[in-house]
Amino acid sequence: MARFTFRLPDIGEGIAEAEIVAWHVKIGDKVSEDQQVADMMTDKATVEMESPVTGVVVELAGEVGDQVAIGSALMVIEVEGEDAGETPVEKQAEAATPGVEEVAAPQAEPAPLPLAGGAGGGPVAPAAVEETSPPPTPPASGRGEEKVLASPAVRARAKDLGIDLAVVKADGNHVRHADLDAYLRYGSAQGYHAPHASRAREDLPVKVIGMRRRIAENMAASKRAIPHFTYVDEIDVTALEAMRGDLNDNRGNRPKLTMLPFLIVAICRALPDFPMINARYDDEAGVVTRHGRVHLGMAAQTDAGLMVPVIRDAQDKNVWQLAAEISRLAEAARTGKAKSEELSGSTLTVTSLGPLGGIATTPVINRPEVAIIGPNKIVERPIFQGDEIVRAKLMNLSISCDHRVVDGWDAASFVQAVRKLLETPVLLFAD
Template sequence: MSVFEMKLPDVGEGVAEAELVEWLVAVGDTVTPDTVIAEVLTDKATVEVSAPVDGEVVALHGEPGDVLAVGSDLIGIETSADPDEIEALIDDEADAAAPAVVPDDDDDDGGGGDPTEEMEQPVASSDTVSADQVTAAPAVRARASSLDLDLATIDGTGPDGRITHADLDRRLTQSSRRASARLAHTSATRTLDSAPDESHSTPVRGVRRRIAERLSTAWSEIPHITYVDDVDVTELERLRATLNDDADDTRLTILPFLARALVIALHEQPAINAHYDGESETLTTFDAVHLGIATQTDDGLRVPVVRHAEGRDVWDLATQIGRVSSAARDGSATRDELTGSTITITSLGALGGIATTPIINPPEVSIIGVNKMETRPVWLNGSFQPRQVFNLSSSFDHRMVDGWDAATFVQRIKALLETPALLFVG
C-alpha cells in the first residue's frame, strides 16, 4: 500500500488557480475512479473533480473557500495500485474529455471555451441509493447540503430523475407544515423584552464571492456612463399581442424584439459590439452578436448566451432566450452556453423600477437595461393619451464609447421599438 497525492488538475481554459467549494468525501471514505471527491470554482465554472484511483482517503488538503494553485496537493489516497499504472491512468484521463462542469458565469468575462456537457453520476439500480449517487447539479447538491436535506430521500422530477431546485422547494414546503405549528407556539411564548439580539455571520464563498470580485473590478476599473431614455411601446405591444394570438408554441415577450433592435443598431455602430482589454489597450469588435441574457438564479446572477443573434428572427430569438435562461436557472447550462457574450441585456422584469445603473459585464463595453413597463400619460397629437412606456437604462465603457455615440445607439433602438415594422425590414 502507498499514499497517492493527487494534485489539483488543470480544469481547462488555462486557469492557474481555483477555489475549493466543497469536499464531497471525508478522511476514511473509500473512493473509486467514479467517485466525485470535490467541487472547485474557476472564473468560468464549478468543476466536479473525481478520484483517479481506488483507495481510502487519508488526507484532505485545504478547506472550503481556500484558493488552490493548479498542481498543488489536493487529496491523499492510500491505494494498492502500482505507481506506474497510476501515472498511466492519469495520462489517459488527461487525453480524454474535459471534466464535468456546471458553469457559474455570474458576470461572464466574455472569454471563449470549448463546449462541455455536464456529466452526472448515474443513479444506482439498487433499492439503497446514497446522496452521491443521485442525479443533481452541483448547485442543487450545495443547496441541499446547506438545508441539511438528504438527496437520497427526494424524488427527482427533472429529466432522467434529476433532482432540481423545485424538488428541494417541495420537500421544504412539506416540512414547513409541521414546523410552522412549533414556530407559532415558540413565537407566542416570547416577548420583546426577552428576545435576544442575534446576528449571523456567513463566509462569502463560491459563486457569490466571484460575483463580488467581478463587480468590484468592473466598477473600479471601468468609467461608466449611463444613458436613460423612455420608449413608447404601445404599437409594439399591439403587434406582440397579435403575433401571440396566432402563435402555436412560442410566446413572444419584449426581449426578442429588443434583441432584434439591438442587432440592427449594432450593425450601424459595430464598435459597441466589442471587448476592451485594458492591459493591452486593445479593442476587439465582432461581426457576430453573441447576446448575453442576465438571468437571476438561486445561486446568483448568470449570463447565458444566445449565439449569432444577428442571424435569428424574433421567434427564434424568443426560443433561444427562453432555452438558455431556463438552462442557467436549473443548472443544466454548458460552459459554452455561459461564455463568450459580446453585449448583454439585463432586465428586472416587473421589479424594474423607473431607472437602473447596470454594471458592465467586462470585457464588454456596453450593457442594455430594461425597466418595467407602465401606462403613462403622453402628449400626442394635441392631447394626453395613455401609452405603454418603459425606460431603457444603458451603461457604456466611457473609455471606448463617447456620450454622443451612446445616445445615438439608444435612440436608434428606441426608434426601432416605437416603429416595430422596421424590425422586419431587411
C-alpha cells in the same frame, strides 16, 4: 498500504487554479473509484472531481473557498497494497487518470498538506457558512418520503448548515436558496414565524465563495477600472405590445415571445451605425476591438448567482429563434448545465429584471465590454397625443457605458435609434 496523491488535473484551457466550492468527502471516509469527491470552480464553470481509486481519504488540500493550483495535490487516498510500486490498482489509476501521482507510503509520517481547520490534520467538515449555534429545526413540511428537488449548490449549503431539506418549506418540492434563508430566519421548534414577528436573531457570518466570490471580484474590477455613466430614455411600446400579443396568439408550436427578442433585434439593427457600442476594450494593451458580429450576453439569475450565457450571432436570428435560444440558455444556466463556451465571449450584454422591472436601472458593465443595456418594467400611463390624452404602455431603457470608449452623445443617439425601431415595430421586420 500505499498512498495516492490525487493532483488537480487541467480542467480548462488557460486555467491556472480552481476554487474548492464543495467537498463530498471528509478525512476518514472510504471512497470508491469514480465517486464524486469535490466540486471545483474555474472562471467559466463548475467541474465535478471523481476519485481515481478506491480507498480511504487521509488528507484534503483545503477547505471550501480555498484556491488550488493545477497540478497541486487535491487529496491523498490510502489504498490496499503491500508494495506501492507494484500495486495493480496504482498502475491502473496512473494509466487511466491524468493528474494522479503514485506515492509510496514512507516509514516516517510525511509533512501534511495545508489542511482545512488548521495544522492538526483532523477531519475537516468544509462549510460555506460558519455559525455559532445550529439552526432550529421546524416541523416537517409534509413532503413525507418524497424526493426533495434542489440544485447541487443548495444541497451543499444545506449539508454545511446541517439542515435536512425535507423539513424546509418550499413552493412545491424544489428547494432554493431563498427557502434556506427563510428557514434560518424564521424556523423554530414551534414552526415558522411571520416575517414581521419581532424577535432577536443571531448574526450569521456567510463565507463568500464559489459563484458569489466570482461575481464580487468581477463587479469590483469593473467598477474600479471603468468610468461608468448611465443614460435612460422612455419608449412607447404600445404598438409593439399589440404586435407581440398578435404573434403569440398565432404562434402555434413556437415559443412564447417576451419583449427581449424584439429588443435584441432592435439592438442588432441599430449597432452597425454605432460600432463603438459592440466592442471590447483591452485597457492593458490600449486596444478597442469593434466587433462585426453580435455575441449577446444575457444576464440570468440562478440559485448560485448571476450568470451570463451568450447568444452567438444574435444579428442573424429572428424573434422566434431568439426566443428559443433565450429559453434554452436560461434553463442551462439555472440547472448548471451551461457549457464553458456558452458562458464566455460576449461582445455586449443585456440585463433585465423581468417582472420585477423597476423604474430605471444603472447596470454594471460586464468587463471587458464597453456597454450594457437594461430594459425596465412596462407601465401603463396616460400621455398626450396632440390635444388628446390616451392610454399608453411605456418602458424605460437604460444603458451604462465605458466613458473611455463611448461618449454620452453616442450612447443617447444609439438609444434613440433603438427607440425608433421599437416604437415603429414594423421596421424590425423590414429588409
